[in-house]
Amino acid sequence: MQRPRILIIGGGFAGMECAHKLERTLKAQDAELRLISPQDHQLYLPLLPHVASGVLTPQSVAVPLRRMLRRTAIVPGGAIGVDPHAKAVIVRKINGEEVVERYDYLVLTPGSVTRQFDIPGVDRHAVGVKTLAEAAWIRDHVISQLSLAAASSDRAERESRLQFVVVGGGYAGTETAAYLHRLTSAATKRYPGLDPTQINWHLVDVAPKLMPELGDRLGEKALDIVRRRGIHVSLGVTVEKATEDTVTLTDGRTLPCRTLIWTAGVAPSPLIATLGAETNKGRLVVRPDLTVPGLDGVFALGDAAAVPDLVKGDDATCPPTAQHAMRQGWAAARNVTAALRGTPLSDYRHKDMGLVVDLGGIQAVSKPMGVQLSGLPAQVVARGYHLGALRTITARFRTAANWTLNALAGDDYVRTGFQAQRPATLRDFEMTDVYLSPEEIQARVTSEVARRSMAPEKPLFP
Structure with a gap:
């Protein structure tokens, strides 16, 4: 009997955390795990200003997916279209080859892109x-x-x-x-x-x-x-x-x-528009349990999903922050596991732990658990939070070492x-123009079905 296939789109905070949690809760025979990502690392976005200024090296904020994930097969490419009715995702690999990936359960975490607005130039x-x-x-x-x-x-x-x-x-x-x-x-x-x-x-x-x-x-x-x-x-x-x-x-x-x-600001990944599902300001509308109404087996979370904020209530949705994305990844893993086992799903609920803003040197402002801090205490909290959020000891060591070296030796100016x-x-x-129209998606899936039907000894999808 073929194992159920869980397909995760995106290797950011939400996607990687979901895959990592699924590896811990499911046995190899329970399900096949596949993660689609054009990058082979999870990028720690909050520290990109440190990389842009040379305080940190790029390796410090790029956590290798293969260091974190042991049983998840990583598909090196980007999802450019989703057909939720055929339960298929079209992937353009990094070498330009296009493949169709089937799924039983789909976890959508494609993230966001920079919001441009319509401003000339x-x-x-x-x-x-x-x-x-x-x-x-x-x-x-x-x-x-x-x-x-x-x-x-x-x-x-x-x-x-x-x-x-x-x-x-x-x-x-x-x-x-x-x-x-x-x-x-x-x-x-x-x-x-x-x-x-x-x-x-x-x-x-x-x-x-x-x-x-x-x-x-x-x-x-x-x-x-x-x-x-x-x-x-x-x-x-x-x-x-x-x-x-x-x-x-x-x-x-x-x-x-x-x-x-x-x-x-940011805008949800253009991939969301290929599903033809209901959106809220571009973000995919989801239930509190992270499932997408009307789409069987589809979960959505992170920046691209309008996840209800049950703590704030009313019509509030969770902000697109790393803090929420990580915890939504854990919640999605629990619910995908529950769906596999036929047990009830649980709603995502998380109280915001606060905010940190690192302005360099000993200058920062932070608001951990509602406590307002500035100066050196705020900087200690900010950098402590970032070190804790990095997912490997290697990344934490590199980051702390870079901060220390920069504080002691200053900056270098090398092009x-x-x-x-x-x-x-x-x-x-940010590759914002690679996504397919609904008509193109259907044509690709139909073509793949026809091609596979000529070779019945092979599975319909790879």
Whole structure:
């Protein structure tokens, strides 16, 4: 008898935690576990600003899936379409080959992509902070701007290369601006031709407050820290258009700028649109037990799912945070196991444990379990939380060692150049244009069924 196949899409917090938990609760003969991911690692997103500024190496925040998962078969590719009626997923492998993967139970954790909005030039001239490649590119690019500015005798060129714009006043944007500002400020000691007053960082957000989730007191504290650093914070303002060397804001200013970092929110993975199911602001509507109404055997969680927040009540949904994604992964594993065994499913319920914002050095603001902290105590909590959330001892050791080395020895300013020729666009880095239409999905599945019917000795799907 063929084992039930559990197919997990996405190797992020939710997907990896679900697979890891299923390995612990199910025996090998109970089910076949397969995880689809174009990357061979789980990326610890909250520390990407540290990678972008060179405080951490990329390996520190990339936990190898094969180190964590022993019995789960990893399919190296991305899901580009789902046919929930045929119980099939179309996967484009990293070598370009397309295959159809069948499932009995599907766990959807495709995550999110950077939200672009329809602003002229953003798709061509902005880069996000959602992938390891983006973080590595940003570091190379920022250091290159310092070198090019130091080499140039043209005043206008120097001004545009030394002006940086970060859009998005949430955690990712604020931490990215704070860490990169520290990097460029310290760099002036190594670039004798650069005047520190010529380097300008702008943090822009259409919201009236910086990180409103922190509350008024901590939000104002964070705002005061970044402004005292010298970062120009513009609230109630966003980008009107962007070109290769300018950024025009909605308050009428046009900034000469060759670096536009876009962190203005996230949007669910475009894969969700291929299912044809009900969505809430783009996120897949799910029940409290993480099942998708009307789709047999389908569970959805993480950034791409509108999971009801039973603790807050009313119509609240869980925010797209790593904290919720990890715990939803555990809950999904329990419920998939329950579905296999024919026992009742349980609802996901988790009270938010708080927030941490690392602004570099000894500066941070944190709100663990509702307790408001700032300065060194907040930094201890922030870094302690991150170390605890990293999933392997190796990753924790690397991260702690990198932090210690950077604190003792300072920054280095080395351009690797390995991504110098890579287009810095959100589409290229985050692969937002690879997904199929419903008609294309049905055609692929029908073609696979016809092909397999010519070879009856083989299973219908691999």
